[in-house]
Amino acid sequence: MxxxxxxxxxxxxxxxxxxxxxxxxxxxxxxxxxPAPLWDPCSEIPDDAIRAVGVDPATEELGIGGVHQSGWEICRWRGGDKYSVAVFSTARTVSEFEQKPGQVDFRDVTIADRTGRQFKVEGASMDLRCDVLFPAQQGVVQISIMNRASLEPEELEDPCVYAQRVGEVFVPLFPS
Incomplete structure (x- = not known):
């Protein structure tokens, strides 16, 4: 042959x-x-799960600003005027995220009986945002919580606490 x-x-x-x-x-x-197609959070996370974490399925935004990003499947929803929840899916590895400059404060977390790596992004929004990576066969699935910068500090919830609550609902839906 x-x-x-x-x-x-x-x-x-x-x-x-x-x-x-x-x-x-x-x-x-x-x-x-x-490569195999990436897991798509927009089509794989049902509306009832989206509502359960306090965001509105009608606010769904694909990609970044509605623009698809090569090598990623991204879906974001808004929770009123306070925060947004995004789920990213990529073939990249946790190690690649850990090596990227500006991504700091990595630590192990367990959410919905699954181990992940929580981190922050340096800069002005560091206390407004929290990300958690979950290794998957395809690479990584990531939850990202972003509080609105226009809110007063007493109106803000710790985005990592909120990421834990979102993860309890979303993580069981993620690919292994």
Whole structure:
């Protein structure tokens, strides 16, 4: 059996394909080395779960500002004028997040009986935001809570406490 390796460039992304022959029939067979699709929080988290964490399913926003981000599946919902909840899905690893400059205060957490890594992002919004990463076979699923900067400090809830509550509802829905 003869194998030929070819590559396709589609929209700037290189996708490899292995072409060979079926051992019995001699028919050409192609298999793709493209990564498996990412878990999509917008389609996989039901509206009742979204409501249960205090955000409105009608405020759903895909991507960042409605723009899809290559290598990510992102969904965000608003909770009135106080905060937003976002769920990110990517093939990146926890280690890659830990090595990224500006991401600090990593610590282990357990939410809904699943171990994750909580962190903060340096800067003015550090006390307004909390992120928790959950390793998955595809890479990582991330919960991100962001309080509105326009609120008075006494109106703000600790975003990491809120991330724990959101995780109790959402984490059981995440891929393993």
């Amino acid at each position: 003869r194998r030929v390796l070819s590559s396709l460039v589609i929209g700037g992304v290189v996708v490899g394909a292995v072409v060979g022959c079926d051992a019995e029939s001699g028919t050409p067979v192609a298999t793709s080395s493209a």
